Amino acid sequence: MPDEPLELGEISFSDWHAHTGKLAEVGFLTIARRLPSLVSQAMGIAWRASPRDTALAITLNLLGGVFTAFGLLATTGVLTALFSAGPTAGRVMAALPSLALVGAAAALRAAVQAGAGWAQARLDPQVSRLTEERLYGLTSRVELAAYDDPDFHDALQRARLRGVAMADSVVSATVDVLTAAVGIAAVAGVLGVLHPVLLPLLLLAVLPDAWAMVRSAKMRYATLYALIPAARRKWIIGELLADRAPAAEVRAFTMRGFLLRMYDAVAKVEQDVMLGLARRQTYARVAGEALSGLGAGAVYVALGVLLAIGAIPLAVAGTAVLAIRSAQQSLATLMYATNRLYEEGLYFTDFLEFCADAERRVPGSRATPMPAGFQRVTAANVTFTYPGAEEPALREVSVEIKRGEIVAFVGENGSGKTTLSKILAGLYEPDSGSVHWDDTDLREVDPDELRLRTAVIAQDHTRWPLAARYNITMGTDKGEPALHSAATVAGADEVIAALPHGYRTLLDRRFKDGHELSGGQWQRIAVARGFHRDADLLICDEPTAALDARAEHALFERIRDHADGRTVLLITHRLASVRLADRIYVLEHGRVTEEGDHDALMARGGLYADLYTLQATAYR
Numbered sequence: 001m002p003d004e005p006l007e008l009g010e011i012s013f014s015d016w017h018a019h020t021g022k023l024a025e026v027g028f029l030t031i032a033r034r035l036p037s038l039v040s041q042a043m044g045i046a047w048r049a050s051p052r053d054t055a056l057a058i059t060l061n062l063l064g065g066v067f068t069a070f071g072l073l074a075t076t077g078v079l080t081a082l083f084s085a086g087p088t089a090g091r092v093m094a095a096l097p098s099l100a101l102v103g104a105a106a107a108l109r110a111a112v113q114a115g116a117g118w119a120q121a122r123l124d125p126q127v128s129r130l131t132e133e134r135l136y137g138l139t140s141r142v143e144l145a146a147y148d149d150p151d152f153h154d155a156l157q158r159a160r161l162r163g164v165a166m167a168d169s170v171v172s173a174t175v176d177v178l179t180a181a182v183g184i185a186a187v188a189g190v191l192g193v194l195h196p197v198l199l200p201l202l203l204l205a206v207l208p209d210a211w212a213m214v215r216s217a218k219m220r221y222a223t224l225y226a227l228i229p230a231a232r233r234k235w236i237i238g239e240l241l242a243d244r245a246p247a248a249e250v251r252a253f254t255m256r257g258f259l260l261r262m263y264d265a266v267a268k269v270e271q272d273v274m275l276g277l278a279r280r281q282t283y284a285r286v287a288g289e290a291l292s293g294l295g296a297g298a299v300y301v302a303l304g305v306l307l308a309i310g311a312i313p314l315a316v317a318g319t320a321v322l323a324i325r326s327a328q329q330s331l332a333t334l335m336y337a338t339n340r341l342y343e344e345g346l347y348f349t350d351f352l353e354f355c356a357d358a359e360r361r362v363p364g365s366r367a368t369p370m371p372a373g374f375q376r377v378t379a380a381n382v383t384f385t386y387p388g389a390e391e392p393a394l395r396e397v398s399v400e401i402k403r404g405e406i407v408a409f410v411g412e413n414g415s416g417k418t419t420l421s422k423i424l425a426g427l428y429e430p431d432s433g434s435v436h437w438d439d440t441d442l443r444e445v446d447p448d449e450l451r452l453r454t455a456v457i458a459q460d461h462t463r464w465p466l467a468a469r470y471n472i473t474m475g476t477d478k479g480e481p482a483l484h485s486a487a488t489v490a491g492a493d494e495v496i497a498a499l500p501h502g503y504r505t506l507l508d509r510r511f512k513d514g515h516e517l518s519g520g521q522w523q524r525i526a527v528a529r530g531f532h533r534d535a536d537l538l539i540c541d542e543p544t545a546a547l548d549a550r551a552e553h554a555l556f557e558r559i560r561d562h563a564d565g566r567t568v569l570l571i572t573h574r575l576a577s578v579r580l581a582d583r584i585y586v587l588e589h590g591r592v593t594e595e596g597d598h599d600a601l602m603a604r605g606g607l608y609a610d611l612y613t614l615q616a617t618a619y620r
Contacts, residue, residue: 035177035338038345041352042174045167049126053119057175060116064109065182068326071105072190074098075319120175124168131167131351135159138358144427146361149387155354157228163351166344173341180334187327191320195312197302208295212288216281217343223277230270237263244509299324363429368444370453373536374437377401377424377567382433384419393419395590396433400583401537401567408570408578410608411587417571418459420587421539424569426450455533459542459571461526463517465508468496472528486532489558492524527555541571575612584608 046054075098139156146152240246241259250256303320306312312320378400385392394416401407401424409417422428424435426447435442442450464471472486483503487493499505499515507525509516517525527543540559556577559568570578578584579598586594586601586608594606601608 034345035341038170038341038348039174039177041348042170042341042345045127045130046123046171046174049130049171050123053122053126057116057119057123058178060112060119061175061179062182063112064116064179065186067105067109067112068183069186069190071102071109072187072319072323072326073193074101074105075322116175116179120172123171123175127168127171128164131164134355135164135351138355138362141363142358142361143363143429144422145387145429146358152357152361152387154228155350155357157232158225158347158350159354161231162224162347163349163354166347167351169344170341170348173337173344176337177334177341180330180337183330184327184334187323187330190323191327195306195316195320197306208288208291211291212284215284215288217339219277219280219284220343223273227270227273230266234263234266234270237266363447366444366446368440370445370449371437371440373403374567375403377435377437377537379420379424379430379435380433382420382423382430382435384423384428384430391590392431393590394423394430397587397590397592398433399585399592401569402582403567405582406568406570406580408572408581408584409587410572410575410578410584410611412611414589415587416590417587418541421456421541421569421571424537425454425456425539427456453535454537454539455530455535457527457530457538457540457543461522461529463507463522465511465514466506467503468499468505468507468525469503471507471525472532474529474532476533478532478534482532482534486528486534489531489561490524490528491554491558492521492528495521495524524555537567537569539569539571542573543570575608575615 043054142152237259240250241256241263250259303324307314378398380398382394382397383392384394397416397420399407399420409420411417419428423430426442429443469477469483472483472492477483484493487496495517496503496505501513506514507517508514523543527540530538530540530543543555543559559570570581572578581597583595583597584601585592586606588607594601594604594608596604598612602612603609
């Protein structure tokens with residue numbers, strides 16, 4: 001119904017503004033106190049990215065300040081000569097040496113500024129690469145359970161969308177702050193020599209504008225921070241409207257109008273919030289510029305008074321005017337760069353905080369070596385709860401898998417089968433209880449070492465946008481015989497033979513010469529991926545979900561043949577496939593309720609017998 005109210009959930013208007021008070025108390029002094037830390041962090045990143053370019057940018061900017069001061073002092077000599085008594089030609093000739101010094105200072109300042117700009121331009125891509133590698137290095141190492149934590153998702157969103165993108169901007173703004181500060185220091189020295197009262201008066205012309213910039217930055221960050229859930233929801237709805245995967249169902253269920261209504265509802269509220277932000281920022285800027293104009297007028301009135309009472313000569317006053325204008329430009333640059341550094345530094349801090357949190361979620365180093373193999377894998381009293389969940393997914397579960405066995409986990413949806421298999425594969429760590437390979441506690445071994453010894457054929461396998469070869473080898477190429485053997489056992493060789501470029505075919509239609517597979521074809525590729533690993537423990541989680549009956553039967557026969565001497569854990573709802581398993585564990589609501597082989601469980605008449613009979617009856 002077009003007038004039906006929409007349930008927007010986490011992106012309701014009030015939720016968008018749940019964090020607007022975060023920066024409400026932040027003032028200019030807070031920003032000033034925070035700048036040294038931001039400068040230090042930015043320079044640390046820049047130094048790690050390129051010590052040479054960082055040192056070059058700072059050194060050349062310092063030299064630029066020196067030449068600025070030298071040029072202003074030389075200007076005093078020029079004006080003194082021009083304002084002295086005598087013929088015009090004589091005064092001009094007297095001014096030439098100082099004028100030459102002014103020109104030389106200007107030329108040298110331009111040269112070093114160009115060099116500093118070159119060094120800074122070189123820094124930007126190096127900083128971007130360093131921060132991106134750090135982010136994705138951490139996201140690929142954190143414990144898998146982190147991805148089930150909504151707080152982690154929000155922090156990752158901020159770090160990816162704004163934080164990492166701001167790293168090079170923060171470094172650039174930091175260099176600009178240092179450059180402007182050097183310029184101000186140079187001019188301040190000159191003004192202090194000319195007359196000490198000029199410098200504090202100059203601050204009156206700039207500080208109001210600085211206040212406006214800081215206030216505007218605060219408003220913008222608080223608003224965008226609060227709009228993160230909305231941005232995420234808009235992105236999700238946009239993907240549903242524009243992505244290939246849901247395109248068929250969007251049309252089949254005539255979802256276009258509903259999704260557009262939902263998108264517009266989110267976008268409308270977001271638009272209203274951003275329009276309000278623009279209005280408040282304009283008020284702040286107008287007030288700041290008005291006060292800044294009054295301050296500038298006060299500076300020139302004071303300069304006129306000093307001239308009138310003879311406190312400074314005319315030549316010094318002329319130099320002071322130039323110095324004031326130069327200082328105003330430097331101060332304006334400093335305020336702009338400070339505003340930019342603070343605003344972008346807030347996003348950059350999100351990136352740093354995410355990295356710190358992610359590092360805490362990375363499993364620590366473990367010295368116990370992974371055993372060469374096992375005689376049995378045991379899970380004892382394992383309990384596990386997903387982040388944010390009220391009830392455990394597993395409750396004191398104990399299972400045993402002996403070497404060379406085919407063991408099956410069965411049960412209804414949500415019973416904990418996949419969760420338990422991920423714990424056995426080292427993807428999750430239990431909250432309590434333990435998992436052992438013989439006498440080795442898996443908490444004491446490197447998770448990556450464990451994962452190299454296990455292979456998982458997942459129900460929700462990834463469709464990697466890579467060549468068919470890499471979709472099987474996953475970066476651990478063991479040569480052509482191993483590749484072809486795994487593909488043949490899984491039946492993926494027939495899929496690849498039909499591809500235009502064989503194993504070199506890119507399996508993603510979004511790219512040029514890319515090719516798309518059906519669900520069943522992708523499933524065969526995923527099975528080949530697991531077989532190629534040739535691991536001590538092979539976990540098959542619904543490996544035939546997308547296959548037709550003939551292909552399913554053939555695949556299970558191949559798994560049994562492939563399991564000769566290997567250990568296989570099979571998770572499936574199709575109980576006819578587990579009849580020949582050595583042992584079957586039945587899970588219900590996170591607990592193991594039955595255990596035994598097919599005949600024993602059928603004789604028991606419990607949940608397994610009910611489910612098996614129900615499926616068997618459907619085929620009679």
